[in-house]
Amino acid sequence: MLLEQLSAYKELGIGLIVLLLLLVLIIRGMIRGRRNRILRDLDPRKIGIQDIDRMEDGSEFEFYLQRLLSALGYKDIYKTTSSRDFGADLVFTDREGARVVIQAKRYAVQHPVGLGAVQEIYTSMRYYAADKSIVITSGRYTESCKTLAAVNGVKLLDRNDLEDMIDLFKSKRREEVMDVIESRAEVIASKWSEK
Structure with missing residues (x-):
């Protein structure tokens, strides 16, 4: 009798493990499917600024920028993981062979981007061995x-x-979009003073 009960528990345990594995595989497939669907739907030829404003979250904006960079012909494009990205959302190589890190901020106009974005992307340069x-x-x-960035x-x-960039891209003026992306950062020489 005890042996039969143990056997039944063993079969139940194996069944639960199999069920759990199936559930994990299904969830994993759904996540991959969503990511692939997002990538497919974020066609830079079709997206406008209003579409960006309607995106659910910042990760969709990051995927859009990844697609845009790819459509422009940039090489070695890498989208970092959402957690532990060390301050950069995208890494790519520009036309001059320089490694560039990007932080994407999908913010409403009434909520401006602050110092943290510049601090994070600047410190990420060392981690990703970036030039820009x-x-x-x-x-x-x-x-x-703006001051800290400069x-x-x-x-x-x-x-x-x-x-x-969106308008130029849709007009098939890709080199001009790349010129906007690769143009030099605005730089100011004056730093902090006690005054």
């Missing part, structure tokens, strides 16, 4: 963010730049 850094937002930047050579692309 860019923050791209669907919104705008605070004045202190002192550290971080390129800022705001909503107007993003709209220009």
Whole structure:
């Protein structure tokens, strides 16, 4: 009798393990399917600034930028994981062979991007062995963010730049889009003083 009960528990345990494995595989497939669907739906030829404003979260904006960079012909494009990205969302190699890190910020215009974005992308350069850094937002930047970026050579692309890039891309003026992305960061020489 005891042996029969143990055998039944063993069969039940094996059944539960198999069921759990199937559940894990199904969930994993659903996640991959969603990611593939997002990538397919985020066609840079079809997306406008209003579509970006309607995106569910920042990761969709990151996927869109990844697709855009790929469509422009950039090489070695890598989207970092959402956790532990060390401050960069995308890494790619530009036309000159320089490694570039990007932080993507899908923000509303009324909520400007602050200092943290510049601090994070600038520090990520060392981790990713990058030569250049860019923050791209669907919104705008605070004045202190602009100042810190200029002192550290971080390129800022705001909503107007993003709209220009979208329009140029849709007009098949890809080299001009790449010129916007690769243009030099605004730099100021004056640093902090006690005054």
